[in-house]
Amino acid sequence: MELLDPTSELQPEGRQPLPRLNALVGKTIGLLDIAKPRGDVFIDRIEDLLLQHGAKTKRFKKPTFTRVAPDALRQEIAGSCDAVLEALAD
Amino acid sequence: MTELKLVMKQGCETCLMIEPLVPQIAKAHKLEVICQDSSSFPANVPVTFDESLEQSFKLNIEIVPTLIVMRDGQESSRIFGWDETAWSGLLGIAFDTDLPKFRPGCGSMTHDPGRQAELAARFAPERLRSRRLNFDHADELEVGFDQGWSDGLPVVPPTPERVMRMLEGTHREPAEVIGRVPPDYAVCTIEKVAINAVLAGCLPEYLPVVITAVEAVLEDQFCMHGLLATTYFSGPLLIVNGPLSRSIGMNSGGNALGQGNRANATIGRALQLLIRNVGGGKPGGVDRAALGNPGKYTFCFAEDEVNSCWDSLSIERGFSKETSTVTVFAADGMQGLVDQKSRTPESLCRSFASGLRVIGHPKMVMGSDAFLVVSPEHERVFREGGWSKQELKSRLLELLMIPGEELIQGAGGISEGIPVGLSDRILCKFRPDGLNIVRAGGSAGLFSAIIAGWGASGSMGSVPVTREIVLA
Numbered sequence: 001m002e003l004l005d006p007t008s009e010l011q012p013e014g015r016q017p018l019p020r021l022n023a024l025v026g027k028t029i030g031l032l033d034i035a036k037p038r039g040d041v042f043i044d045r046i047e048d049l050l051l052q053h054g055a056k057t058k059r060f061k062k063p064t065f066t067r068v069a070p071d072a073l074r075q076e077i078a079g080s081c082d083a084v085l086e087a088l089a090d
Numbered sequence: 091m092t093e094l095k096l097v098m099k100q101g102c103e104t105c106l107m108i109e110p111l112v113p114q115i116a117k118a119h120k121l122e123v124i125c126q127d128s129s130s131f132p133a134n135v136p137v138t139f140d141e142s143l144e145q146s147f148k149l150n151i152e153i154v155p156t157l158i159v160m161r162d163g164q165e166s167s168r169i170f171g172w173d174e175t176a177w178s179g180l181l182g183i184a185f186d187t188d189l190p191k192f193r194p195g196c197g198s199m200t201h202d203p204g205r206q207a208e209l210a211a212r213f214a215p216e217r218l219r220s221r222r223l224n225f226d227h228a229d230e231l232e233v234g235f236d237q238g239w240s241d242g243l244p245v246v247p248p249t250p251e252r253v254m255r256m257l258e259g260t261h262r263e264p265a266e267v268i269g270r271v272p273p274d275y276a277v278c279t280i281e282k283v284a285i286n287a288v289l290a291g292c293l294p295e296y297l298p299v300v301i302t303a304v305e306a307v308l309e310d311q312f313c314m315h316g317l318l319a320t321t322y323f324s325g326p327l328l329i330v331n332g333p334l335s336r337s338i339g340m341n342s343g344g345n346a347l348g349q350g351n352r353a354n355a356t357i358g359r360a361l362q363l364l365i366r367n368v369g370g371g372k373p374g375g376v377d378r379a380a381l382g383n384p385g386k387y388t389f390c391f392a393e394d395e396v397n398s399c400w401d402s403l404s405i406e407r408g409f410s411k412e413t414s415t416v417t418v419f420a421a422d423g424m425q426g427l428v429d430q431k432s433r434t435p436e437s438l439c440r441s442f443a444s445g446l447r448v449i450g451h452p453k454m455v456m457g458s459d460a461f462l463v464v465s466p467e468h469e470r471v472f473r474e475g476g477w478s479k480q481e482l483k484s485r486l487l488e489l490l491m492i493p494g495e496e497l498i499q500g501a502g503g504i505s506e507g508i509p510v511g512l513s514d515r516i517l518c519k520f521r522p523d524g525l526n527i528v529r530a531g532g533s534a535g536l537f538s539a540i541i542a543g544w545g546a547s548g549s550m551g552s553v554p555v556t557r558e559i560v561l562a
Contacts, residue, residue: 001230004248005221006239006285006367010278066316066551090321 021083027053030081032069034059039089046085060084094181095158097140097151100131100393102196104172109133113186118183126154126199146200147209155180155194160347171195191290219251219265220281222488235288236497239367241359245289253419256284260301261562262461269308271369273313278304278368283360290360290388295338296353296486298559299416300360303328306418306555307361313552317370317420317544321378324544325386325420326365327461328358329528331404332414334559335392342394344532347424347463347539358390368479388479391530394487398469400479404407406526407556419526420544420552422537429468430536435475439470439482440539441509443489447519449542453507454495458545459524459554464487465531468538478528490519521548 021027029050033039039061047057060077062069077084096112098105109132115121116135122541124130126146129139140146147157153170159180160166169176173191178184200209210217234245246252257264257280264281271278271318280301287300307314307326317324330340341351349355365371367465373379388396395411404415432438442462450458464472472482494515501505508517524547531537544552 001225001227001233001247002250003223003225003233003252004218004253004281004285005223006248006281006282006289006363008271008274008278008368008370009221010274010370011274054134064316064546064550066313066320067548 009012024050026056028056028058028080030077030082030084031057031059032077032086033059034065034087034089035062036065036087036089039087042087042089045086046087092119094119095149095160096121097124097126097146097149097154097156097198098132098197099126099199100128101394102154102270104193104195105132107189107193108155108172111189111269112185114185115181117264119181124149126491137246142212143200143205143209144213144294144430146198147213151198153199154198155195155363156198184405186216204255207258208251210254215250216539217264218253218281219279221254222250229491237290238372239363241362241366241536246291248285248288250275252288253281253284256288256292256294256297257281259297260284268305270430271304271308271365273318273367274370276368278308278364282368285517286364287356287360288301289363289367291352292360292399293338293352293356295485296357296360298561299328299334299338299357300364301328302416303357303361303418304364306416306557307365308557308559311553312420312555313546314365314369317552318365318369319376319378320543320544321380323379323381323383323422324420325383325389326358326361327385327419327541328361328390328533329391329403329416329417329419329461330357330392330559331402331409331417332396332559333412334414334561335521336396340392341392342392342530346391346394346530346532354390354392358385358388361390362386362388383518385421385423388458389421393528394466397466399467399473400527403526403528404556406479409556409558414561416559417554417556419541419554420461420547421461422458422542422544423540424463424541427538427540428536429538433471433486435472435477435482438471439477440487440489442482443486445540446486446490446525447492449519449540450545451506453501453504454545455492455497455508455519456521456524457545457547459520459526459547461530461541461543462525463539463541464527464529465535465538466529466533467536469529482523483527486525487518487520490525491516492519509532523553524548530558 030045110134113134123135124138124140126140156170158168174191227233230247231244234240262280266280299499338353371377409415429441494512497508498513499504
């Protein structure tokens with residue numbers, strides 16, 4: 001029986017994750033709030049801990065949790081941070 | 091060099107009538123006689139028996155007899171049916187016959203019901219570009235489950251012939267790209283929509299509705315990605331308006347929100363299957379619904395606009411009553427609303443407001459949109475009271491202005507609620523444009539229905555989208 005594929009037929013390219021950070025001192029960690037309630041509570045606490053460990057932080061926020069982050073925001077994070085933490089709060 | 095091809099069938103009275111003339115034509119010209127249903131008709135000339143109909147299909151024969159003039163391997167002209175003057179002129183032959191001067195032909199066997207799709211699948215496979223998969227499975231209905239194409243119910247195997255037949259429902263090219271489907275943002279073609287419509291059990295005449303629904307959910311303001319990914323209950327609901335909803339036999343009457351109508355059931359299902367298969371949105375994957383709702387199998391109905399005294403949804407949204415439309419809404423399941431005592435618009439409106447008040451949570455405001463589906467017996471109360479749909483909507487919104495002190499966190503001994511600082515405000519349950527009314531349902535029963543929406547409405551989430559179903 002011959003059938004036509006109903007799926008997207010995507011063949012995602014395999015990509016290796018970037019090397020993990022060995023230390024936090026002096027590194028800039030992006031903190032992305034996805035704009036869900038209480039995301040700020042979670043990120044405030046994480047930021048305190050990161051600063052105690054000698055990291056620098058940059059805060060970011062998505063316009064709405066219902067949509068993927070805009071390209072410009074993703075590029076800004078990628079260009080200015082060594083790593084990013086995303087807060088999936090509620 | 092001129093060559094002739096003459097396509098005939100023995101089952102055609104006109105072909106039988108001109109049979110005696112064929113040898114005369116063969117003597118004067120280089121003639122190939124192609125017969126669709128016999129290897130020995132017409133008599134006294136060599137015949138190519140086109141048993142598979144491949145030649146007839148490739149020559150695009152619609153009528154027999156058809157006489158085609160070929161020059162240097164290319165068709166230069168054709169005539170069909172019997173017209174003595176035209177045939178004599180084309181062939182340069184004076185026929186010595188007492189046949190009627192004119193007689194129309196008969197339908198080609200290539201146009202027997204269902205044959206075009208079958209022939210296209212066999213002899214024009216290049217029209218379909220999707221990957222072809224071969225299975226050697228004892229039960230063809232198990233393939234969809236094995237491949238992960240199913241929503242949990244059996245799917246119709248998408249054979250090339252079935253997909254070709256589905257594509258007869260639209261004039262649009264199979265390869266046309268109509269957008270990218272979340273969550274994978276995969277390219278979606280008309281052909282992929284047709285394949286998923288086959289899976290869902292659609293008829294070809296439903297395809298324009300399915301295509302329009304896909305285009306509607308892919309509009310940015312509908313936010314299909316978030317709707318699929320949310321932990322909330324919601325999924326896309328389709329409401330179809332206009333003459334097409336009736337010509338394809340959609341149900342807007344008794345049990346309109348329930349089972350039993352093929353168009354309602356399969357159009358909504360096709361959209362869901364497309365999100366799953368093309369978009370890659372599956373429960374447990376990017377679909378993070380905590381509970382979901384039964385409408386995520388399918389949720390689609392037509393508005394009963396013929397018997398209504400109110401403007402239809404599509405008219406309210408700027409379309410004419412001759413225009414067919416699909417409206418998509420990020421919907422939860424439905425909640426029944428019973429009122430068998432109210433005989434005045436004022437009283438029934440208060441019942442509706444009390445039901446609408448509690449959607450999501452009695453303290454949730456400006457979150458979900460809602461559709462109120464008013465049944466004929468309830469609509470009659472407003473008809474007799476002289477209330478338009480707009481008047482009902484305005485009055486409902488007035489009744490749904492709620493004091494903040496009832497909504498704040500802690501009020502009523504319930505922690506859920508809006509910030510305490512808003513206690514002196516008066517807030518509407520719905521955002522502006524967040525409440526919609528349609529009419530549907532059977533003629534008996536003083537029941538209406540509330541279809542609440544996703545908790546993220548408006549610019550932060552989803553707004554309903556209406557699109558015209560274009561057939562041409």
